[in-house]
Amino acid sequence: MTTIAVPTTQVRRTTRVPSSPTGFLTDTWTVLVRELTPKLRQPASMLFAMMQPLVFLGLFAPLLPAVESGSALQWFVPGIVVMTALMGASMTGADLTAEIRSGSHERLLVSPLSRPSLLVGRALKEVVPVLFQTAVILAVVTPFSFDLHLGGVLVGAVIVSLFAIGLGALSFALATAAKEQDWVFWTVQQMLIFPLLLLSGVLLPLDGAPGWLRFLSDINPMTYVVEAERALFAGQFPADAVIGGFVAAAAVAVGGVLVGVRTMERSS
Amino acid sequence: MTNHTDQRPVIRTQALTRHFTRSKKTVEAVRGLDLEIHQGELVAFLGPNGAGKSTTLRMLTTLIPPTSGTAEVAGHDVVRSRAAVRRSIGYVGQGNAAAFIQRGRDELMSQARAHGIPRAAAKARIEELLVAFDLQEYADRSVQTLSGGQRRRLDIAIGLLNHPEVLFLDEPSTGLDPQNRANLQEQIRRLHEDGTTIVLTTHYLEEADALAGRVIVIDHGVVIADDTATRLKERLGDLVLLGFGTEAEATAAAARADSALSGPTTVERAGTQVSIRAPRGADSAPALAIDLAAHGTPAIRMEVHAPTLDDVFLDLTGRSLRESAGSAGSTTTQTEGAAA
Numbered sequence: 001m002t003t004i005a006v007p008t009t010q011v012r013r014t015t016r017v018p019s020s021p022t023g024f025l026t027d028t029w030t031v032l033v034r035e036l037t038p039k040l041r042q043p044a045s046m047l048f049a050m051m052q053p054l055v056f057l058g059l060f061a062p063l064l065p066a067v068e069s070g071s072a073l074q075w076f077v078p079g080i081v082v083m084t085a086l087m088g089a090s091m092t093g094a095d096l097t098a099e100i101r102s103g104s105h106e107r108l109l110v111s112p113l114s115r116p117s118l119l120v121g122r123a124l125k126e127v128v129p130v131l132f133q134t135a136v137i138l139a140v141v142t143p144f145s146f147d148l149h150l151g152g153v154l155v156g157a158v159i160v161s162l163f164a165i166g167l168g169a170l171s172f173a174l175a176t177a178a179k180e181q182d183w184v185f186w187t188v189q190q191m192l193i194f195p196l197l198l199l200s201g202v203l204l205p206l207d208g209a210p211g212w213l214r215f216l217s218d219i220n221p222m223t224y225v226v227e228a229e230r231a232l233f234a235g236q237f238p239a240d241a242v243i244g245g246f247v248a249a250a251a252v253a254v255g256g257v258l259v260g261v262r263t264m265e266r267s268s
Numbered sequence: 269m270t271n272h273t274d275q276r277p278v279i280r281t282q283a284l285t286r287h288f289t290r291s292k293k294t295v296e297a298v299r300g301l302d303l304e305i306h307q308g309e310l311v312a313f314l315g316p317n318g319a320g321k322s323t324t325l326r327m328l329t330t331l332i333p334p335t336s337g338t339a340e341v342a343g344h345d346v347v348r349s350r351a352a353v354r355r356s357i358g359y360v361g362q363g364n365a366a367a368f369i370q371r372g373r374d375e376l377m378s379q380a381r382a383h384g385i386p387r388a389a390a391k392a393r394i395e396e397l398l399v400a401f402d403l404q405e406y407a408d409r410s411v412q413t414l415s416g417g418q419r420r421r422l423d424i425a426i427g428l429l430n431h432p433e434v435l436f437l438d439e440p441s442t443g444l445d446p447q448n449r450a451n452l453q454e455q456i457r458r459l460h461e462d463g464t465t466i467v468l469t470t471h472y473l474e475e476a477d478a479l480a481g482r483v484i485v486i487d488h489g490v491v492i493a494d495d496t497a498t499r500l501k502e503r504l505g506d507l508v509l510l511g512f513g514t515e516a517e518a519t520a521a522a523a524r525a526d527s528a529l530s531g532p533t534t535v536e537r538a539g540t541q542v543s544i545r546a547p548r549g550a551d552s553a554p555a556l557a558i559d560l561a562a563h564g565t566p567a568i569r570m571e572v573h574a575p576t577l578d579d580v581f582l583d584l585t586g587r588s589l590r591e592s593a594g595s596a597g598s599t600t601t602q603t604e605g606a607a608a
Contacts (some may be wrong), residue, residue: 019430020356034378038369038410095369104375105362107426110329110359111382112351225321 025223027113031121035095036128046129053084053133054140060203071145078156078229079202082133082222085160088126090168092194093175101180109264119260123168127161134160149235156232156244159249163225166252169260177262198213200226224248276343276457277330278465281306282338286323297323299489300337305467305482310460312480313469314577316589317453320468320489322362325438328467342433355383358432362439364419365426368412369422372403375411376429383430391473401455417448424455435459437468441475449492453479473577473589485581492584501575505532506549510542510557511569519544521565528559550574 017059022030039046059135064072109119134157163260171189178184197203197215200222214237217223228245231238276489284301297493298320305311313321326332328341330350342356358386362546374391377556380390381433398404401421403568414422418598427435441449456479460466470476475485477497485493485500493500510525511520525544529535533546544553557567581589 019355020384021351025603027382030378030381033381034370034374036372037374037378038367098289098369099367101363102368103361104365105366106331106361106363107359107365107379109331109383110354110357110361111379111383112354112384114351142545217482 001179012062024117027117028121032124035122035125045092048130050136053080053137058160065222073141074145077141078233082229083202084133085130089164090128090171090189091161092122092168093171096172096175097182115261115264116257119169119172119257121140122172123165126168127164151233152232152235156229158226159245162249162253166256169256172259196222202226221248221252238258277304278307279341281339283332284339285336287335295491307465308463309482310466310480311482312476314476314484319486321486322438325436325469329436331356355577356433358427358435360423360427360437360440363421366411370411371408373407379426379429401425434465439469469538477577487585500580504575504580505545507573508544508549508553509557509571510567512540513568515540521560524563548605
């Protein structure tokens with residue numbers, strides 16, 4: 001225990017602090033900056049996170065079969081980007097369980113920050129690294145058999161971000177519902193991400209799959225996101241695939257935020 | 269902020285009620301609370317665990333909506349104008365306000381941004397609070413490396429960042445050692461002297477007694493007493509214990525004391541001991557002892573106890589607050605089953 005001192009100065013009304021009501025974007029920015037600050041203060045952990053998809057790519061890409069139409073990397077990389085988003089965003093809630101337990105989440109609930117901004121800001125915290133990871137992946141694979149189409153990649157980044165915001169909000173809702181029980185959060189999160197991943201055709205194409213598997217793949221929004229990314233990363237803009245990916249990602253985002261806000265309102 | 273807004277209460281509740289449903293049973297945590305708290309008051313909600321203190325605080329701070337009834341804080345309805353209420357209040361919860369992975373200064377800044385305070389003004393305010401709570405040394409360390417007392421000071425600094433009209437503290441001293449508890453009370457006292465309206469919950473009698481100008485005793489979700497600690501105790505009166513040589517003498521003395529003392533006095537005899545509960549009992553005890561001796565029943569020993577808030581609680585509820593607080597968790601004192 002350190003020495004104890006009583007306050008030496010008055011803590012009230014020395015200076016009147018100017019404050020003003022804040023909007024959704026300001027609030028979201030506040031939440032995002034708060035979330036990213038501890039990470040920026042530990043650049044080593046950031047660097048490690050950046051390397052992860054490269055490790056995956058390095059160990060998996062050599063196993064890819066040669067394909068007649070273009071390079072296997074061209075097919076594989078967009079899927080890896082979406083997978084990175086899935087992995088990152090689905091963990092949004094993990095930090096929240098710690099904050100629910102310690103009490104800092106409660107403080108934010110009493111602060112003027114709006115409920116949706118708490119969700120979206122936190123989810124964006126997972127999007128920012130995903131975008132950096134995408135840039136790193138592209139920088140590494142472009143010298144090999146991969147053609148970079150910047151316009152397509154940028155549109156693709158928007159779709160992936162929307163998808164990640166929705167997933168992050170759902171992860172947040174899961175953590176809120178699980179309250180202080182970490183294992184509930186992790187069990188459900190693990191139970192959901194692998195089916196989502198495998199059914200989206202990220203790792204293996206589902207062309208020859210049996211009907212029931214194809215059906216499950218068809219109702220997986222991630223499938224459409226992956227298809228859109230594959231087209232966009234190849235510099236193509238087929239309307240059906242791009243709109244399909246955009247609609248799927250937007251639906252996940254809107255649905256996720258709605259579920260998240262509802263869960264938050266009910267939990268406290 | 270002026271000091272002559274006293275005509276309008278800072279906090280006003282009308283029939284404020286909150287039910288919870290736990291395994292298909294309705295728990296009436298708060299049952300029809302009517303309260304008025306004015307600018308500059310320092311109020312303690314005192315009661316055993318599960319009495320409804322924290323539930324009340326959670327409604328007043330917009331964390332949970334009331335089941336029925338209304339509450340206004342700083343002139344704003346806690347349901348219809350939640351955002352305005354949140355801008356006007358400071359809240360120090362039972363947990364820590366700063367996340368463990370964050371640095372104290374960063375959390376103060378995020379709180380400032382949440383309140384829409386521009387960066388430069390926020391920096392000045394943060395410096396002011398760090399000095400006031402003796403936290404400059406620890407501001408740039410991660411919160412998990414701070415001691416319990418340092419964290420609590422940081423919590424209060426975060427709660428005060430926006431110059432709140434009302435500061436709510438939920439069990440602020442739970443888990444603190446006696447030294448830090450005394451320190452915290454000193455800080456709360458200073459805030460009160462500066463004019464902040466403060467509402468805190470506690471199950472520590474000493475804390476309510478030492479700190480609060482006004483004590484609101486809550487039990488089973490209703491207010492059972494609401495006054496200054498001094499008056500609550502005065503009304504109950506001092507306890508005078510007299511010991512006698514024989515039971516017969518004690519019986520005679522009890523009858524004599526009952527007629528000799530005026531006012532709301534209770535006299536009880538157990539064996540050779542007579543216990544008298546009387547307002548200003550300490551003042552009347554010497555004369556009473558002389559009077560009893562003159563009537564042939566001399567007391568052979570005498571004890572006088574000033575009342576404590578625990579005595580007040582015991583008198584009001586038939587239970588000791590110390591026992592209730594001690595058995596936290598094992599027994600719930602919430603009223604169950606009696607759905608309205």
